[in-house]
Amino acid sequence: MSWWRRAFPLDLAEEGHFSRREFARFLAVVSAGFTAGIGYLWLRKKPLETAPEPTGTHELAVALGRASDLQPGQSRLFTFRDAQDRCILLRTPTGELKAYRQTCTHLGCAVRFRGERLECPCHEGFFEVDRGFPVQGPPTRPLSGIALETRADGSLWAVGELPKPTNVPTRAAACPRDTRMEVRS
Amino acid sequence: MNQPRPRQGHFSDVALGVTLLILAVQLYLFETVLQSVLDGQRALLPGAFSASLVLTVVALFLAFKAPRLDDGPES
Structure with a gap:
């Protein structure tokens, strides 16, 4: 016992x-x-936090200031669907304007624009800026893209949500670091 | 004085294995469905719910309605 x-x-x-x-x-x-x-x-009718809207559109466009305000490599935060729906607007090094939902597709941390990629600091996940594809770290799904519209007066508007891309490329093909290495060699 | 331990309702190895397998399939199914919903693909929800419901019915039947092997004449 x-x-x-x-x-x-x-x-x-x-x-x-x-x-x-x-x-x-x-x-x-x-x-x-x-x-x-x-x-x-x-x-459940309401989409989950990181899911796109069923219709793929947004009723109200959100003004983002003037398109010329952002220089290559700069970013700005804004809210889109509601006050909790935080997004990031950025101008890529090649001069294109892109906007993504700021919620990381891994565990929901806020991503930030760092260098040539979007970085999730929680678990060191990285996304490329052209289409929001994950290129490094734990995330496996792309970021939700926001559709932008530049109007005649030069103002920039967020007008909807881009459809989720279905064909996620391999990480080696999407990683800009690998591209730079190929150029050097 | 020690009381006799209650007799265990015998649950066969096969039934337990099937129940464990069902739970593993349910876990995989739920994870897949959740990832698809997060990707905006909701078309598979009715089918996934039906499959999950069938698996649950089987698991519930095995757990609650399957005959107890020790309920025979010797008990």
């Missing part, structure tokens, strides 16, 4: 009894929980 059994001489009939059937019932209930979760996702 172990020391703790002598110290606590309680003898419960059900103590230590956990049958296979009880374990199987627990597993079945957990399985039902997964089914309920999928049913919830099916019935």
Whole structure:
């Protein structure tokens, strides 16, 4: 008899009894929980935080200032769908304006524009700036892109959400660092 | 005086294995569905829910309705 059994001489009939059937019932209930979760996702009308809107459009355009304000390599934050929907507007080193939702597709940290890539500082995930594809680190899905529109007066507007790209290239092909190395060689 | 331990309801190895397999499939299915929904693809939700429901029904049947092997004449 172990020391703790002598110290606590309680003898419960059900103590230590956990049958296979009880374990199987627990597993079945957990399985039902997964089914309920999928049913919830099916019935939920509002998209999840990082998911695109079902229609792919946004009712109201958001003004982002003048397109000429951003120089290559610079970025600016803005909100799009609501106050919690934080996005980042940037001008790539090649001069193109791009905007992405700031939520990392790994675990939801805020990405930032660093050098030639978008960086998630939480787990060192990196995205290329042209299409938002992940090129390094834990993320496997691209960032949500925001559609931009430059109007005749030079003002820049966020007018909707870009469709998610389906053909994610291999990381070696998408990584700009590898491209630079190829150019040098 | 020690009371006799309650007799365990025997649950066969095959039934337990099937239940564990169902849970593993459910976990993989849920992870896949969640990733697809995050990618904006909701078309697979009805089919995934149906498959998950069938698996859950099988698991519940095994856990609650499958015959206890020790409920025979000797018990």
